[in-house]
Amino acid sequence: MKTILITAFQVVVILAAASAVAVAYNGVSDKGLKWSKNYFAKSAMPRPPVRPNAPSGEDEPAIPASGPEQSAGPISETPKKHLDHIFQVATYEDVAAAVNDPLYAEGLYVCVDARDDENFAAGRIPGAKQMFPYYADQHLPQILSQLQIAEKVIVYCTGGDCEDSIFACRELLEQSVPFEVIYLYEGGIKDWQGQGGQVETGE
Amino acid sequence: MNDKPKSLIARMDATGIPLLLARLVIAFEFIRLGIAKVGDPVTFLKLMRQYQVLPEDPAIYMNALAVILPWVEILCGVALLLGIMVRGAGLISAGMLAAFTPLIITRGLELFREGAADTLCAVSFNCGCGGGDVFVCSKVAVNTGLFLLALLATFSRSRRFCLVQLWQREPTLEPVTG
Numbered sequence: 001m002k003t004i005l006i007t008a009f010q011v012v013v014i015l016a017a018a019s020a021v022a023v024a025y026n027g028v029s030d031k032g033l034k035w036s037k038n039y040f041a042k043s044a045m046p047r048p049p050v051r052p053n054a055p056s057g058e059d060e061p062a063i064p065a066s067g068p069e070q071s072a073g074p075i076s077e078t079p080k081k082h083l084d085h086i087f088q089v090a091t092y093e094d095v096a097a098a099v100n101d102p103l104y105a106e107g108l109y110v111c112v113d114a115r116d117d118e119n120f121a122a123g124r125i126p127g128a129k130q131m132f133p134y135y136a137d138q139h140l141p142q143i144l145s146q147l148q149i150a151e152k153v154i155v156y157c158t159g160g161d162c163e164d165s166i167f168a169c170r171e172l173l174e175q176s177v178p179f180e181v182i183y184l185y186e187g188g189i190k191d192w193q194g195q196g197g198q199v200e201t202g203e
Numbered sequence: 204m205n206d207k208p209k210s211l212i213a214r215m216d217a218t219g220i221p222l223l224l225a226r227l228v229i230a231f232e233f234i235r236l237g238i239a240k241v242g243d244p245v246t247f248l249k250l251m252r253q254y255q256v257l258p259e260d261p262a263i264y265m266n267a268l269a270v271i272l273p274w275v276e277i278l279c280g281v282a283l284l285l286g287i288m289v290r291g292a293g294l295i296s297a298g299m300l301a302a303f304t305p306l307i308i309t310r311g312l313e314l315f316r317e318g319a320a321d322t323l324c325a326v327s328f329n330c331g332c333g334g335g336d337v338f339v340c341s342k343v344a345v346n347t348g349l350f351l352l353a354l355l356a357t358f359s360r361s362r363r364f365c366l367v368q369l370w371q372r373e374p375t376l377e378p379v380t381g
Contacts (some may be wrong), residue, residue: 003290007357010291014278022274025241033244033270038262040252116245134245 030138039134039167083186085166090154090183092195098152099125110150112143114157114168115189123199125156125192133167140175147177159188219363222289225352226364229296230284232349236333237276244269250331254306273333275299283356286365293356300350303332304343311339 026032033039090098095111103109104127111128113120120130129146131139147153153172157165169182185191193199215221240247248269251257257265275295282292311326320326324340332342362368 007290007294010288011295014282014288014291014295015275018275018278019271021278022271025274026244026270029244031242031244033248033266035266035270036261036263037266038260039245039248039266040259041262132245134248 031135033134040163041170083161083163083166083184085169085184087155087166087169087179087182087184090185092185092187092191092197094183095125095154095156095185095192096195096197098154099127103151107146108150109152110143110147110154111185112147112153112155112168112172113189114155114165117203119158119189121201121203123189123193123201125189126198126200128156128200131155131168131171133164133171136168136171136175140171144175144177147172148175150177150181152183153177153181154183154185156185156188156192159186159190159192162188213360216359216361217363219361219365221355222359222361223364225293225355225359226283226286226289229293229349229352229356230280233276233280233296234284237273237280239333240269240273240331241277244273247273247331247333250329253331254310256306272299286362287367289359289362289365289367290357293353293358297350297353297357300346300353303330304346304350307332307339307342307346315339 098104098109099111101109104111111125112131113124113128114131114133115124116132117130120128120132124130129139129143131143155165155168155172157163157168165184165186165188169184172182173179187194189199209217248265251265251269252259257268259265276299279292279296279299282288283296307330310328310330311323314320314326314328315323319328324338326339327336328339329336330342
């Protein structure tokens with residue numbers, strides 16, 4: 001019985017010590033997590049505005065048809081989504097057109113890279129701004145004012161099943177970047193490079 | 204005086220060598236993997252999510268686990284390395300391995316059914332263990348070995364080569380009174 005009690009005491013001590021160290025380290029680390037933030041919340045995603053002429057009761061997202069007459073930019077057609085999200089989708093051609101548009105150099109079209117430091121430095125769409133959604137507080141202050149007035153914000157991550165770009169879009173929406181200007185490049189950097197897009201490296 | 208003849212296992216245990224080896228192996232693995240997770244909590248959080256064991260909302264459960272679990276691993280590793288609180292550290296280690304290994308198998312089976320590979324053993328994925336992509340079978344084999352070593356650390360009566368001897372004046376063999 002004594003051995004069991006001693007073992008139980010040791011378990012409690014180790015777990016308590018680990019919790020204390022973890023809380024302290026998480027508090028001082030620049031990579032610390034926010035305890036109560038739902039980093040994966042899709043259900044909590046803000047709803048986009050409802051179409052003014054939508055029948056009552058319908059609350060589907062007002063995703064623009066993104067034809068030339070509705071969207072100031074090269075997003076020609078709404079491609080089919082393969083991830084579960086509410087955002088407009090951009091293809092490689094759309095992104096390439098945006099990057100080559102003079103408005104990109106002016107900062108009115110912006111690419112946002114939703115990957116971590118290592119991947120961002122390894123290769124990104126030229127001129128892309130980093131906004132890793134898990135550390136949005138660290139990246140947003142430098143770019144938020146630009147994004148809030150941008151005419152097109154194209155967000156991407158690795159591609160495939162990567163959802164970080166969706167979380168980044170949600171973060172931008174929460175930071176008052178208009179839904180209408182946010183586009184999700186689902187193909188991500190893999191598609192960009194696979195189709196011959198140039199990349200920029202370094203921090 | 205105990206006249207009862209000791210079994211081979213008890214005599215081996217009394218040398219302290221099996222426990223020392225078990226402690227060193229578990230400590231090395233847990234400290235290495237724990238440090239990898241502590242250095243990148245976001246990746247660990249994302250990888251934990253794939254198991255769908257904890258609810259995403261409220262998020263505090265998953266976030267807390269992602270923050271605390273690596274430190275539990277590290278502290279268990281340090282305790283085993285130093286030879287203090289060996290039973291407790293061994294028990295926690297065994298518990299963690301017993302909890303996570305079935306999850307790795309389950310996730311591996313899911314990926315196998317999705318056509319990730321021709322055989323279950325050929326399925327490779329990042330299990331969130333801290334070492335990057337692993338093959339399911341080899342990871343399960345490693346974890347099973349670690350689990351057995353953790354049990355050894357938990358139930359060994361020897362305290363040879365343990366730091367705890369220095370200040371507790373413990374006998375080399377702990378009396379089993381439980």
